[in-house]
Amino acid sequence: MIDYAVYEAETGRIVQTGLTIEAELNLVLTGWGDGYAIYAGVADRSTDYMVDGEPVVRPAQATAIDKTAIAADGVDQATISGAPADSDLTAVNLTTGDAVSGPINEIGQFATAIAGTILLTVSKWPYLDWSATVEAV
Structure with missing residues (x-):
């Protein structure tokens, strides 16, 4: 074989x-x-x-996040930096099951008004996916 x-x-x-x-x-x-x-x-x-x-x-991303806990007030935000140009960001609320996705270009901010554990994933071929969890309380 x-x-x-x-x-x-x-x-x-x-x-x-x-x-x-x-x-x-x-x-x-x-x-x-x-x-x-x-x-x-x-x-x-x-x-x-x-x-x-x-x-x-596949190469690793240089993506990073400045904090992994935010207020679920729609104002407090986590900043994602170092993402490859023209990447896709997916946010999945592991508590509610809700998900959103959209483009991210090197630097982006994430905020939510819905409490929960949020899995953020940045994808861009050929890089390995980058992920982090954010607690929104």
């Missing part, structure tokens, strides 16, 4: 990993269409991406 990874040739994003017999390795690409490639070897789709046909660990 041989480990493999199917990935988007343009971005390096790994879309599938698995095991197959070596004789059928190229058959794994059947159905994926143009724009995909295969790598014979071990790759972790949650932490790696492909660069020049080899798996490389």
